[in-house]
Amino acid sequence: MITLEAFAEEVEAYLSAHYPRAARAERKAFAWGEGSDEVRLFQEPDPETEADALPAIRAWRRGLWEAGLGWITGPAEHGGRGLSGAHQRAFERVARGYQVPGDAMLTIGLGMVAPTILAHGTDAQRERYLTGLYSGEYIGCQLFSEPGAGSDLASLSTKAVRGEDGNWRLSGQKVWTSGAHLADIGEIICRTSDGPRHRNLTAFVLDMHAPGVTVRPLRQMTGGAAFNEVFLDDVVVPDTDRLGEVGEGWRVAITTLANERNAIGATGFGGTGLLSTDRIAALVRHCDLAGDPVVRRAFGELMVALRVARYNQQVLAARARAGEAPGPEAGLNKMALSDNMAHLGRFVTDVLGPRAVVDTGEWGTYAWTSLVLGAPGYRIGGGTDEVLKNSIAQRVLGLPRPS
Structure with a gap:
């Protein structure tokens, strides 16, 4: 395994060749009345501003992937570098010294969806979607909550019906979906049978640009529109995009929720x-x-x-x-x-x-x-x-x- 020192030099060489150095701000103690007085905990960017930033973010991720820096701790057999968490932290330490787009808009895709695909996906799904997410080809979102199923996720009503051709047809509504207006793919949980609770759900990877998918922003009382509602009208999903076994969607969801709560906390x-x-x-x-x-x-x-x-x-x-x-x-x-x-x-x-x-x-x-x-x-x-x-x-x- 490459030493931390050699790896940091590799990161430094790549970033210095592609991005300008960040101005080194002098650390100052907080002083009342200086700087911005905004106190925001929710990110409430303008959707158009976010869309304008996407090309630079995709280019950032694509460059990292091609340089072998796109998934530093990921398994080598799935395109990752196979290095340690210490190497990831070394990368972040060096990157703070450069004006880079960063991964803030990719938290859901890289922090929640990708680990779930790694844990439950087929080899073909891992090859396609993990490469796509870490290289910036895909932006991911999470489609769990519904108007009538938030905390009690197992009571969701969005249905997926399998046709004679083997494909699934999804119909229903999801809500509070962060980043859906930017996403290329979404991890979605649907009801696929009337069987026992927690055993009647199935997970899929959904093409957010597929016919029948409609995304609408939700305006909050704080003035922002950080969330969306997503309508699914007979959306066709191939069985090859089923994530995990039929009826095992709850296990898939638990994996995602554990990563989500860790990221939020x-x-x-x-x-x-x-x-x-x-x-x-x-x-x-x-x-x-x-x-x-x-x-x-x-x-x-x-x-x-x-x-x-x-x-x-x-x-x-x-x-x-x-x-x-x-x-x-x-x-x-x-x-x-x-x-x-x-x-x-x-x-x-x-x-x-x-x-x-x-x-x-x-x-x-x-x-x-x-x-x-x-x-x-x-x-x-x-x-x-x-x-x-x-x-x-x-x-x-x-x-x-x-x-």
Whole structure:
């Protein structure tokens, strides 16, 4: 295996030949009133802006793939480099020094769909879709939730009926589908029989450009349109695009959800970045409440919650580096995220009072509205808190199901 030093030099050589160096910004302590006062946790880009960025992202991934850097930790037999997580982190460390498009828009495809295809796909599916996803040919999305089946995914109603020609015809509606307006393929779970619950579902890889697929954006109360609803009207899917065995869709979905919750929980807000403890403390001082004993206690409780979330992330990250696949305990990260979001929203509205709902133009005050309005959504995304609590109780703690 190539040494980390030699690999870093290889990455440096490739990036320096194709991308300009990033300006080295001097790290500064947070100062109230400096820079942007936006406090956004949801990515709410304009769909047209996203579409404009796609060619550069596809070119970025294509170049990496051709250079042997597109799937650093992937198995060699499926087109990956077969290197360690340490090599992946070395790549990321070097890439931060260059102006590259990055993979933020590819999180679902590379972080959720690709691992599922690797785990459950046929050799032909792995050859086609893993190469396509990691090389930028395909952008992926996840089609699970429905208007009547969110947390209780097993009750979904989108149907897939197999015809005499062996092909499947899909009809129904999916909702809250991030990135569907950009996606080329989607991992979809459908009902394929009236058999026993959890044994009547089948997974497919869906061509998002196929006739009968309609994608419509959903406007949120925060003003963004980060999600979509997808309508399926007698969409033909060949059996070669069935993912896993017929009736085994629940097993496929569990693999995807474990990776999803791990990805969502990884942003568990441990007091870093835009939502740093320095920023929150500066807000308290700006509102002249640093001496208020009630506020001080609430601030301390919030800081403890953020730190605990960070430490739990570090434990799961260490397990991932050791080669462990994300299990049901990844739900703890996601639950910490939604709890901390709600906790932070309550804290800042208590501190700001009327300034949280009236835009006076004062820096760093009304800007928190986006966070406060968006925070409740995290209790739903990636599985509701109630579902995750049941999963952790039964699959981690070994508690019996309620009678």
